[in-house]
Amino acid sequence: AGQRVVVIGGGTGGATVAKYLRRLDNTLDVTLIEKNAIYTTCYMSNEVLSGDRTLESLQFNYDGLKAHGVKIVTDEVTGINYDGKLVLTKGGISYPYDRCVVSPGIDFRYDQIAGYSEAAIETIPHAWKAGAQTVVLRNQLLAMPNGGTVVIAAPPNPYRCPPAPYERASQIAYYLKQHKPNSKVIILDPKTSFTKQALFEQAWTELYGYKTSNAMIEWWSGDTKAAGVVGVDVASKTAITQFGDRVQGAVLNVIPPQKAGKLAFDADLVDSTGWCPVNKLTFESTRHANVHVIGDACMADALPKSGFAANSEGKVCAAAIYALLNGQEVESPSFSNGCYSLVGKDYAISVVGVYRLSDDGKLVESIPGSGGVSSATATAQDRLFDASYAYSWYNNFTQDVFK
Numbered sequence: 001a002g003q004r005v006v007v008i009g010g011g012t013g014g015a016t017v018a019k020y021l022r023r024l025d026n027t028l029d030v031t032l033i034e035k036n037a038i039y040t041t042c043y044m045s046n047e048v049l050s051g052d053r054t055l056e057s058l059q060f061n062y063d064g065l066k067a068h069g070v071k072i073v074t075d076e077v078t079g080i081n082y083d084g085k086l087v088l089t090k091g092g093i094s095y096p097y098d099r100c101v102v103s104p105g106i107d108f109r110y111d112q113i114a115g116y117s118e119a120a121i122e123t124i125p126h127a128w129k130a131g132a133q134t135v136v137l138r139n140q141l142l143a144m145p146n147g148g149t150v151v152i153a154a155p156p157n158p159y160r161c162p163p164a165p166y167e168r169a170s171q172i173a174y175y176l177k178q179h180k181p182n183s184k185v186i187i188l189d190p191k192t193s194f195t196k197q198a199l200f201e202q203a204w205t206e207l208y209g210y211k212t213s214n215a216m217i218e219w220w221s222g223d224t225k226a227a228g229v230v231g232v233d234v235a236s237k238t239a240i241t242q243f244g245d246r247v248q249g250a251v252l253n254v255i256p257p258q259k260a261g262k263l264a265f266d267a268d269l270v271d272s273t274g275w276c277p278v279n280k281l282t283f284e285s286t287r288h289a290n291v292h293v294i295g296d297a298c299m300a301d302a303l304p305k306s307g308f309a310a311n312s313e314g315k316v317c318a319a320a321i322y323a324l325l326n327g328q329e330v331e332s333p334s335f336s337n338g339c340y341s342l343v344g345k346d347y348a349i350s351v352v353g354v355y356r357l358s359d360d361g362k363l364v365e366s367i368p369g370s371g372g373v374s375s376a377t378a379t380a381q382d383r384l385f386d387a388s389y390a391y392s393w394y395n396n397f398t399q400d401v402f403k
């Protein structure tokens, strides 16, 4: 009792673990350190681009977690003193811990795209962290002419939310179809396939004339056109692909290659992959004892980098920390993931999966026969149901994380 857990990052993973630690044991002293007072969910942020949703509807404060007895500190963590078991902050206060959880999300490998940098994101937004960047991209869509092209540079694996670039293309096409019907979206992709591809392509065919001369979405695959973006010309909003093709957009949205959030580097939690290796039973770092890494920043094998997975990992990690603090055996966990993609009005597709540890306990693997994707032969009514499930998932999920 009274043992101290410090959680760094109050996003999806961090908020979940902090809340569930207090629910497991309300004598635990749980402190959550987050640099922003308000969190904006990336999930559903593609709907802001089509105009179907406001940014405010994606925003949450930390009053819900306070009500669970989590101490909220608004500050930026600068590092961890492992010998002293202290979390260090920009504000100068150090926070002692018995166990620490790190969920800092992702950062971008700007250096992999020649000519691109953080200084360019007002002109060429990534909009891969929701908030101000989402608004920049939305305003560019509003300002572009009817007949203009929106170019999306999709990232290589692994990255935050595998279906989201393709959901984004769909939401932008949905906006263009209503307001700028002579326009189109081109996705430049270094990959040769992507998640839920058959369902996305089916939806694009039904809704956006995919593969016709009037297509409002074109997907340039990494093999046929070597379409991975390796450079940009900021002033002309031109993407340069790996074969030297130049594709100019009225709007250019570059989603750069990714790595674990900066703090994970500052605290020496990453390996040469740029992500954080962890023991899959407890999510404890394999590099530093008593510190756990969850969410997008960690390597969790078959589990994708999604909010749903970060929440699942947060609950598993909370249970593991509770067991470790009380000298109990840690139970072998299972995990789940689910992801809805809204591809048009009243039209969504989804994927779910269930995961467990491999027999040797070293890997998170998909349970054979579990999960699946929406049916290829679904009716319009089924797609509408999937859309309504997407909205109720959002409401239930954000309640689970933040309230």
Ligand code: FAD
Pocket (backbone or CB within 6 Å): 008, 009, 010, 011, 012, 013, 014, 033, 034, 035, 036, 039, 041, 042, 043, 044, 045, 046, 075, 076, 077, 078, 103, 104, 105, 106, 127, 128, 129, 130, 160, 161, 164, 261, 262, 263, 294, 295, 296, 297, 305, 306, 307, 308, 309, 310, 338, 339, 340
């Ligand atoms: P985050 O939620 O990003 O939280 C990290 C937090 O740490 C942030 O609040 C940050 O401010 C804080 N932080 C970082 N460094 C510090 C520091 N040094 N000090 C203090 N605080 C710090 N997932 C789904 O499940 N379903 C979806 O439909 C879905 N749609 C998406 C759509 C888009 C367009 C995008 C981009 C993502 C989507 N995702 C979706 C993915 C989801 O948003 C992420 O996987 C999830 O947010 C990961 O949680 P996290 O805790 O790892 O990181």
